[in-house]
Structures are given as C-alpha cells and as structure tokens.
Amino acid sequence: MSSISRRDLLAAGAAATLISSFALPAGAGDRPNIEFLYSPFADYAPFFVAKEMGFFDEFGADVTLSPKGNTAETIQMLASGNIETGGATWGAGLFNALSRGATVSIIATLARMPDTVPSPSPxxxxxxxxxxxxxxxxxxxxxxxxxxxxxxxxxxxxxxxxxxxxxxxxxxxxxxxxxxxxxxxxxxxxxxxxxxxxxxxxxxxxxxxxxxxxEDHTFGTELGLIAFNQDFVTDNEDAVVRFMAGYLKAARLLDNGGWTDDGIVDIVAKYTGTEPQTLRGIPYTIRSQDGAIDMASVREQEAFFRARGALEYEGDADIDAVYRRDLLKRANDLVASKP
CATH class of the missing domain: 3.40.190.10 (Periplasmic binding protein-like II)
Known part of the structure; x- marks a missing residue:
C-alpha cells in the first residue's frame, strides 16, 4: 500500500504534527479493524462506495461493514464496546444515552434531508x-x-x-x-x-x-450521524481519521453526480438488496461537504422529543462534549492532502 509522503502533506499546507500522524502503515496487520454497523438504506451509500471502490484502503483504514437491526442496537453496542462504529439517527434514545454519559463519540453527519422534492424520505x-x-x-x-x-x-x-x-x-x-x-x-x-x-x-x-x-416537511433536517465507541477513539484517533477520510471522499463523489454511474448504483444495490433499476433516478439524502452537523436541526429534534415527554433530563444534551470536530477536521485535511 502506498503511503502519504511528507512532501505531499506540506504541499497541501498540513502542519508537521499532522504529517507524522497520517503516515500510513506498511502492512494491514498494523491497523485496527473497524467494524461499521449499517442499515440497508440508500443514505448509507457512502460507506458501501468507500468499501467497494477502495477509498478506505486508500487512506489506510481496515473496514468491515455489518448490517444491523435498529438505531438503539447501534448505540448500545457502541457504548458497550462490542462494535467500533455505526450510523444512528437522532432521537430520544440517543439524547437520553448522551445525558447518562454513554461512552460514544460523534464524528460527523451521516445524512441530511435535501431542500428539494421529490424527497428521499416521504x-x-x-x-x-x-x-x-x-x-x-x-x-x-x-x-x-x-x-x-x-x-x-x-x-x-x-x-x-x-x-x-x-x-x-x-x-x-x-x-x-x-x-x-x-x-x-x-x-x-x-x-x-x-x-x-x-x-x-x-x-x-x-x-x-x-x-x-x-414531501416538504423535513427540508434540511439532520437525519443521522456517525458515532464511534469512545475508548476506541481515544486509542485509535488516526484510524478514525482514516476511516472518515474514506467516507468523505465517497460522500462527495455521490453528492456531486456519482449516482449517475452504473457501477456505483450496482454497489448500492448489492448492499440494499434492491434491483439497480429501482435505484436509478430516485431522490437521495445529502451531506454537508465537510461532514459537519447542523446543530440547530439537532436541537429542533431534541425539543420535539422533550415536548413529548420522552427525555429523561433537563436542558440541552451536552453534545459538544462528545462531538469530535477535531477529528473531522483532520479527516478533511487528509482528503485535501491527496493528489
């Protein structure tokens, strides 16, 4: 596997501290395996594409994709350390888990509803x-x-x-x-x-x-997030950054016309169990270019669940305490450093 050179990072304007941390290991045995829990929905497409098109490998991430049952399963498995990472939706269960001190780290957005119709979630x-x-x-x-x-x-x-x-x-x-x-x-x-x-x-x-x-009821709403087990992040920050770099590259490819490629449609069809012709032309969720989460949208959802009496705590959940914007920035820098 090729490595990212010091000269390439300097040319991209990266700091010297980033250069050493982004040096990719020569062998896969030096990399921790990252198991990602996904649902068979089209909004998980960036992970399917990153895996099948080699983007995770390109950035030095050893990734296994595993199907899951529901969001609650993801958060529970992450908090207990039974899984490294997965996608989850914002909801009462997650907000309550964060208020109880669940050992998870939030890294980036997974999907966001577009401001157009037809809607990918009607x-x-x-x-x-x-x-x-x-x-x-x-x-x-x-x-x-x-x-x-x-x-x-x-x-x-x-x-x-x-x-x-x-x-x-x-x-x-x-x-x-x-x-x-x-x-x-x-x-x-x-x-x-x-x-x-x-x-x-x-x-x-x-x-x-x-x-x-x-179809016009959730324009711009944050649908999901990417979370990791907190201890895994503490011990493997570089691996998390590499994983996120592969995800960001795939997400940008999809959000900038990638869905017109038959090869990409075939990849998504494989993981969603859907015929390729069903996927062609349907509306899709989107993401911010840098993977950042729109916190105003998240707070609106938190307020909704509070009004329904579904939250176990007062005030706002301390999302900033577990939202690792620093690792997301490093992932964006790593993507930018690649020629």
Missing amino acids: FMVSQAAWDDGIRTVADLKGKRVGIPGPGGFGMYSVAKALEKGGLTIDDVEAVYLPPPATAAAFANGALEAGWSIEPFAGKLEQEGLGRRLV
Whole structure:
C-alpha cells in the first residue's frame, strides 16, 4: 500500500504534527479493524462506495461493514464496546444515552434531508387508502400510520408531516414497523399511511402500493450521524481519521453526480438488496461537504422529543462534549492532502 509522503502533506499546507500522524502503515496487520454497523438504506451509500471502490484502503483504514437491526442496537453496542462504529439517527434514545454519559463519540453527519422534492424520505399513503378517499393529511385522523419506532427520526418526520394537516401523533393510531415491512402492510390494508425512505419509497410507487402524500416537511433536517465507541477513539484517533477520510471522499463523489454511474448504483444495490433499476433516478439524502452537523436541526429534534415527554433530563444534551470536530477536521485535511 502506498503511503502519504511528507512532501505531499506540506504541499497541501498540513502542519508537521499532522504529517507524522497520517503516515500510513506498511502492512494491514498494523491497523485496527473497524467494524461499521449499517442499515440497508440508500443514505448509507457512502460507506458501501468507500468499501467497494477502495477509498478506505486508500487512506489506510481496515473496514468491515455489518448490517444491523435498529438505531438503539447501534448505540448500545457502541457504548458497550462490542462494535467500533455505526450510523444512528437522532432521537430520544440517543439524547437520553448522551445525558447518562454513554461512552460514544460523534464524528460527523451521516445524512441530511435535501431542500428539494421529490424527497428521499416521504410520508406516504397506501394506494388502497387513496382509492377509499384519503387524499389529504387531515383525512388520516384516527387512521393507522406506520412509524419505524417511538423515539427516532421516523417519528419526528411523521409528526412534521401530520402538522401539514393540523394533526399530531396523538391524532392517529401509531403502528411501529420497519420500512421494509410497509409494503406488506399497505398491501393487506394494515396501514393507511406511513413513513418511508429510499429505496423502499420508490418500490412502493413502482409496485402500485403507495403514493407520496407529503414531501416538504423535513427540508434540511439532520437525519443521522456517525458515532464511534469512545475508548476506541481515544486509542485509535488516526484510524478514525482514516476511516472518515474514506467516507468523505465517497460522500462527495455521490453528492456531486456519482449516482449517475452504473457501477456505483450496482454497489448500492448489492448492499440494499434492491434491483439497480429501482435505484436509478430516485431522490437521495445529502451531506454537508465537510461532514459537519447542523446543530440547530439537532436541537429542533431534541425539543420535539422533550415536548413529548420522552427525555429523561433537563436542558440541552451536552453534545459538544462528545462531538469530535477535531477529528473531522483532520479527516478533511487528509482528503485535501491527496493528489
């Protein structure tokens, strides 16, 4: 594996302290393995691309990608040290864990909702319900609405969509189920509406099972974050920086037209279990160019869960105590140093 030379880093304007820390080891045995927990959603695409296109290897990160069940599983496994890193959504469980002193470090944004439509995470109505006359959000009062969980981004997103029709979560019958299960629930009449995310939203449309009802409810909202076990970060800062550099390179590729490449679509199809034709042309989540988190958006979500009585603490969660902006900056510097 090639290494980053001192001359290259100096040419990029990097400090001498960064030069020594970014020198890549000659052998993979010198690098700690980083296992990343992911969900089979399109917003995890940068990790799939970084793995398959060799970006992690390019920056000297030894990475294994493992599928997961839910956000709560990720935070619990990170806090206990059973996993090095994973993606999670902002939600009551995470906020409460941070307030209790969970041993995790937050490094960067994972995904953010775009300010455009169509949305990669629409609020959808079943085709059967549409045919029965449910054409507006207000028509959903007392109806069954699918939500992926009681305390995460899915609930926040559904609540924002319901606001468009003057409703709240308490005005509907919440049914908790993961996005892949929405298709069956729409087909058998178990749900009138529900939260979705790509590629599942597109599949619902293509199969004639659902329609987009609301898409302008979460413009610019932070959807997820990248977190690490805190002890792992303390002992392996350079490995974390290298991992993040691979992620940033892949994210920028995707956010700057990469989705038009058939090879990239094939990679994402492999990890999401979706046919490539389903992925072509669907809307996608985005990220800030440097991976920074929009904290104003995070605080809005925290306020929502506090209003619902879902938080166990007073005041704001001390996110700054675990948000490692310094490592994110180093990762950006490392990407910039590559020719």
